[in-house]
Each structure stands twice: as C-alpha cells, then as structure tokens.
Amino acid sequence: MDSKVAKFVRQILLCKHFKGSRLIPRPYGPLLSPTQRNEVVHWDFLSLGEGLGESAYLLVVKDGLSHFCELFPCATPTAYEAAEALTMWYARYGIPATLLSDQGTHFRNEMMKHLAARLKVELSFTPVYSPWLNGTVEKLNKDVLQVFRALLMKYGLDQHEWPYLLPALQANLNHTRVQSLAGHAPIEVFTALPASSALDAIVVPANASRNERVMDLADFDDMIDQLRSSLHDLHREVADAKERQRLRDMAAHNGTPSNFDVDDYVLWSRIDQRLPNYKLLGLWVGPFKVTAVLPH
Secondary structure: HHHHHHHHHOOOOOHHHHOOOOOOOOOOOOOOOOOOOEEEEEEEEEEOOOOOOOOEEEEEEEEOOOOOOEEEOOOOHHHHHHHHHHHHHHHHHHHOOEEEEEEOOOOOOOOHHHHHHHHOOOEEOOOOHHHHHHHHHHHHHHHHHHHHHHHHHHOOOOOOHHHHHHHHHHHHHHHHOOOOOOOOOOOHHHHHHOOOHHHOOOOOOOOOOOOOOOOOHHHHHHHHHHHHHHHHHHHHHHHHHHHHHHHHHHOOOOOOOOOOOOOOOEEEEEOOOOOOOHHHHHOOOEEEEOOOOOOO
C-alpha cells in the first residue's frame, strides 16, 4: 500500500510544482574545446558600479585555451563598446576564430553581425539561463570581483577608485602560473613571453653584468620557426592537461540524463528571486510542450 501511495503522489502534477530542486544538473556534454590560442575567445560585461570618471562596467575578454585576458572599462554595456574591444583585440593579437558570449543585446545585434562578417569571425551564443556553458569567463568575473574587494580594502581606497587598480589586476591575472595550464602562466601560453614576477623589482640579480647577444638578421627565420614549434608544443601540453581534468570531472560528477523528447510536456523552473514575495511562488511553472532539441 505504501508503494502505491508513493507512486500516486509522484504522479500528481500539482505536487511537482512545489517539490524538488530548482536546478537539475545534467551529465557533462560537448563544449567548445580550443587547441590553439585565439581559437575561442569568451567575453562578457561585468557591472562594478560607478567609478571615477565615466567607467561603470568592465568588458572581460578571455582566451579559451590560455586564460589570457584583457579588461576594457566602459560607461555602458553597448554594442559600440563590444565592437571597439573586438577591433582592439584584433589589432593586438589577430582575428579570433570564434567569439562565445551570452545572448545579451550588446553582443547579439546588427553591428556585431556586420563586424564579424567583415573580420570573418564566428559568433557563438550560449542558450539563455545557461551561464555554466560560458563558465570560464564567469569564473574570471568572480576572480576579478574578489581581487578588487581585497585590494580596495588593503589599501583603504574608496570603492569608486577601482579603475586605478585595473593595470595591476590584469597583470596579476596574466602573469600568475596556474595548475590548469600545466604550471604555465597565461601570457606564456598566449604570447610565448616569459611571465614576470613582482619579486623581479625587489630582488637584485646575483650577476649584475649584462650578457649582450649579437643577433644576425639572417637567423631570424630559424628563430621564428623554433618559437612557433615551441608554442605549438606548449599548446598541446595545455590541451592535454585540460582534457585529463575534464575526464576526471566527468567521472566525479554524475548528472541526471534528460528523460524528455520532442512533443513531451515538461515543467520549467523559472523563479525570479528579485520579486518581493518569490518564496510563495511555485518552484516550477508549466507544463510546456517541447518543440525542438538544441545543443546543451
């Protein structure tokens, strides 16, 4: 009798609106996995509040393979600011193959569409309410906020003075060695430049004499080929380390497979916590009919 009652309760549609978690994790699926620098570039706007001058937002641009990032302060999150940042990234590092972002109007608009067509850049957008698919830049946003809070508190600065800390913050993010890059720094993986340390300005080298090298212009081609080969090997090492970490994460986290298909009816978890009385609302709304199946 108990099993029959439990089965009956599970089939009551009204009960499903109020029981269960708001988020059902799914198994790991395929993502854009770059194997070269500038192959997949993630970007997102981060609101930091009004700063000195006109800056109130930060456009965070991050390379998918190397974690190399640039931080562009701006007054408003507009298509013009996004287009200007893309052209500056292109001027410094070349054309990225794919730009991945959410579906904000500052990224998905006619201006960005035409600019991407001129530069031959593929614009890729994550589905709505799926920030984990662009998780690498979301994690960077979290790191940016944490470092800003720590620096403002440590140096006794006003919260509106955050724009003055941008150079130090970006240098710290790009020159710090991380485990996910097999012990390399983002600037090393992205540009093949050696990562600098804050100790370089404090510690006096043991050998004060300068070792001058005479460069022959005829050797530049061979040196560039060696640099490209070394950078390619470094990218392969980083990609292998990331793939091993992804396999470990897949083995450690078991999600719930989707049990619905096209033409099925499902409930949708969409509770706006900004509403004053959201606690009395149902956890799930619907039912809705599934009309198509898209990636992720």
